[in-house]
Amino acid sequence: MGSMKGLQQGRRLLVMAMLASAALMQPATAATITDGSGRQVEVTDTSRTVAAGGSVTEILYALGLQDRIVAVDTTSLYPAAALAEHPNVGYLRALSSEGLLSVKPTLILAEADAGPKDVVGQLQNASVPFVTVPDEASPEGIAEKIRFVGKVMGKPSEGEHLAATLLADFRSLEEQLAKVNDRPKVLFILSTAGDRMMAAGAGTSADEMIKLAKAENALTDFAGYKQVNGEAIIAAAPDVILMMTRSGAHAPGEALFANPAIAQTPAGRNKRLITMDGLYLLGFGPRTAHAAATLAAKLHPDAAIAPLPERPWTK
Amino acid sequence: MAIAESKSEEIAVLGGDRRRTARLVIWLLVGGLALAAFLSLSIGATGFTPGAAWEAIWASLRGASGNEAALRDTIILDIRLPRTLLGIIIGAALAVSGVVLQGLFRNPLADPGLVGVSSGAGLAAVIVIIGIPIFLPETARLIGPYALPVAAFFGALITTTLLYRIATRAGRTSVATMLLAGIALGALAGALTGYLTYLSDDQQLRDLTFWTMGSLGGATMEKVLISAPFILVALISIPWLADRLDALLLGEAEAGHLGVEVQTVKRLAIVIVALSVGASVAAAGPIGFIGIVVPHLLRLGIGPRHRALLIGSALLGAILLIGADIVSRTAVAPAELPIGIVTALIGAPFFLWLLLRRRSLVDL
Numbered sequence: 001m002g003s004m005k006g007l008q009q010g011r012r013l014l015v016m017a018m019l020a021s022a023a024l025m026q027p028a029t030a031a032t033i034t035d036g037s038g039r040q041v042e043v044t045d046t047s048r049t050v051a052a053g054g055s056v057t058e059i060l061y062a063l064g065l066q067d068r069i070v071a072v073d074t075t076s077l078y079p080a081a082a083l084a085e086h087p088n089v090g091y092l093r094a095l096s097s098e099g100l101l102s103v104k105p106t107l108i109l110a111e112a113d114a115g116p117k118d119v120v121g122q123l124q125n126a127s128v129p130f131v132t133v134p135d136e137a138s139p140e141g142i143a144e145k146i147r148f149v150g151k152v153m154g155k156p157s158e159g160e161h162l163a164a165t166l167l168a169d170f171r172s173l174e175e176q177l178a179k180v181n182d183r184p185k186v187l188f189i190l191s192t193a194g195d196r197m198m199a200a201g202a203g204t205s206a207d208e209m210i211k212l213a214k215a216e217n218a219l220t221d222f223a224g225y226k227q228v229n230g231e232a233i234i235a236a237a238p239d240v241i242l243m244m245t246r247s248g249a250h251a252p253g254e255a256l257f258a259n260p261a262i263a264q265t266p267a268g269r270n271k272r273l274i275t276m277d278g279l280y281l282l283g284f285g286p287r288t289a290h291a292a293a294t295l296a297a298k299l300h301p302d303a304a305i306a307p308l309p310e311r312p313w314t315k
Numbered sequence: 316m317a318i319a320e321s322k323s324e325e326i327a328v329l330g331g332d333r334r335r336t337a338r339l340v341i342w343l344l345v346g347g348l349a350l351a352a353f354l355s356l357s358i359g360a361t362g363f364t365p366g367a368a369w370e371a372i373w374a375s376l377r378g379a380s381g382n383e384a385a386l387r388d389t390i391i392l393d394i395r396l397p398r399t400l401l402g403i404i405i406g407a408a409l410a411v412s413g414v415v416l417q418g419l420f421r422n423p424l425a426d427p428g429l430v431g432v433s434s435g436a437g438l439a440a441v442i443v444i445i446g447i448p449i450f451l452p453e454t455a456r457l458i459g460p461y462a463l464p465v466a467a468f469f470g471a472l473i474t475t476t477l478l479y480r481i482a483t484r485a486g487r488t489s490v491a492t493m494l495l496a497g498i499a500l501g502a503l504a505g506a507l508t509g510y511l512t513y514l515s516d517d518q519q520l521r522d523l524t525f526w527t528m529g530s531l532g533g534a535t536m537e538k539v540l541i542s543a544p545f546i547l548v549a550l551i552s553i554p555w556l557a558d559r560l561d562a563l564l565l566g567e568a569e570a571g572h573l574g575v576e577v578q579t580v581k582r583l584a585i586v587i588v589a590l591s592v593g594a595s596v597a598a599a600g601p602i603g604f605i606g607i608v609v610p611h612l613l614r615l616g617i618g619p620r621h622r623a624l625l626i627g628s629a630l631l632g633a634i635l636l637i638g639a640d641i642v643s644r645t646a647v648a649p650a651e652l653p654i655g656i657v658t659a660l661i662g663a664p665f666f667l668w669l670l671l672r673r674r675s676l677v678d679l
Contacts, residue, residue, distance in 0.1 A: 071649060090650025094525045096532055097394045099649030101386065102360035115522055118533020122394060127385035204517075224516045 036134035045106040053111025055285035062286040062313035071103040097122040137208040139170040169289035177214040187218040187238035213296035230261030244278035337623035344630035355399040360648035397534040403633040408546040408591035410632025413606025418560035426607035430497025434504035436596035439470025468593030528653030529600035545594035549587040557622035604662020
């Protein structure tokens with residue numbers, strides 16, 4: 001009998017605890033937010049959030065808010081749990097209105113790249129708040145993105161803390177790089193389909209990362225990612241080639257250095273190739289200071305760049 | 316030429332039976348379209364069922380709308396309804412332009428996608444999407460939402476006219492020349508589109524990649540209202556056009572002897588194709604194979620008479636496109652397949668089957 005009563009009491013306590021935690025999980029205060037597209041959006045409930053965009057997902061995880069995520073997009077590759085645990089609403093630029101709404105979200109948090117435009121228009125007019133996260137590929141830009149997500153999710157101080165930590169990491173990297181004098185020329189190659197190379201020009205996130213690691217983008221006379229020919233590569237004379245790691249990689253190095261144009265460059269002669277995970281390198285999320293430090297350490301091997309302190313969201 | 320002979324034989328054996336069959340088929344298609352539209356409103360990534368669909372439509376007709384029903388109303392009225400209507404319009408337009416092109420060229424292989432008309436409309440659309448914001452930002456704001464359909468119409472008009480001029484000599488349209496000219500024009504439009512794509516930035520580039528696969532995903536009532544008049548012109552002219560296209564099957568000279576104003580018919584046919592394809596491409600991107608699959612399926616059932624063929628194709632085109640759209644938005648939900656992939660997966664094997672079955676028709 002006694003144990004029965006104890007069980008009942010225990011159950012009641014459990015229910016009360018669950019109610020209390022549910023109340024804590026859902027910030028009741030409605031907030032009107034000016035989002036990245038300049039629209040005023042009223043956010044009342046963040047308990048079922050769709051994270052559309054790799055960096056948005058990373059920020060939500062870094063803020064410990066992964067329990068509020070109900071779906072992610074295909075670019076949400078980190079942490080790996082994000083795509084494993086949630087329904088996938090498809091590629092960020094090819095979203096479907098009804099598909100997104102079918103997961104019964106109370107908030108859609110999307111990167112600025114989200115599309116197609118018509119679908120975004122539909123979602124902005126739907127009854128579920130659609131919030132575009134401001135986006136700028138720079139340390140302060142990421143910090144702003146994090147603060148914004150924190151504010152929308154009702155966790156402004158956590159957002160502020162994460163942003164401050166990130167900026168501190170960037171500063172400590174900058175101090176270390178202050179003593180480095182050389183600025184190697186880096187050629188970022190997005191893809192090599194056969195021998196056709198897509199390289200990063202000015203204004204790309206790769207360009208920004210190269211600058212953060214105190215190096216110089218070898219190709220700045222065009223904007224965006226463009227196909228470049230062998231002569232342009234020889235003329236650019238990069239000291240280092242930077243590429244993304246492919247899953248199921250067949251060593252890209254040998255084929256790359258066999259390319260006659262690459263072989264003519266300082267990078268080709270010294271066989272200097274750096275490969276890094278694509279989202280880590282170009283994601284412009286909470287891990288970017290670490291990514292810049294990793295890249296800087298590889299670019300300036302003699303400078304003995306110390307790794308940044310490990311953070312919970314970089315593990 | 317083999318086609319003209321077999322056509323005139325077919326016309327000669329046309330009797331009351333065929334007409335009765337045609338009438339029956341058309342009524343069946345009307346029922347089919349009603350069913351398809353009903354399904355399209357009822358099926359989607361969310362669990363809203365037929366009942367909810369009718370409640371939402373009924374409620375909005377009465378002007379009442381509850382707050383708790385906001386999500387339901389958004390999905391049914393703002394997403395599924397415009398999508399279904401746009402699917403009907405574009406499906407009908409593409410199928411009708413297929414029939415008209417096939418009648419004009421006296422060739423069952425003509426299809427707006429195959430002979431480059433869609434590529435021409437697509438090029439014009441890409442010029443508007445990429446070029447106008449760069450070169451004429453002020454103009455873009457002035458002409459607003461009509462810029463795309465109007466440009467796509469002229470793109471389709473120019474391509475169709477060029478195609479007809481190249482393929483027709485002394486009143487005879489050569490099948491081989493038409494297909495080859497269509498491929499060349501399509502390639503040229505494709506190359507120019509590629510050049511513009513090269514000029515575009517990353518954002519535009521990725522948007523365009525998905526745009527060229529076609530989708531009804533961005534359907535809005537505004538798009539429906541903008542495209543509808545373009546297609547209505549084509550549908551309204553069907554009764555006038557049908558008998559004249561029948562006569563054209565005998566050959567241009569023969570049709571002329573029967574009192575048909577051949578030049579007027581040809582011009583109208585070209586304008587109809589351009590209007591339909593232009594509006595479709597502008598609203599949903601290029602969607603292939605509806606124009607060739609639909610008329611063929613129908614000819615198997617009701618023969619080559621254009622009146623029934625045009626009306627039936629409009630209905631069947633609408634049914635097939637709505638059906639393909641249901642597949643595109645439910646197959647990988649909550650994500651979505653571009654509809655161009657679905658129609659090509661159905662249409663391309665059908666086209667091959669057609670080639671194998673009626674190889675003599677192509678005799679290049």
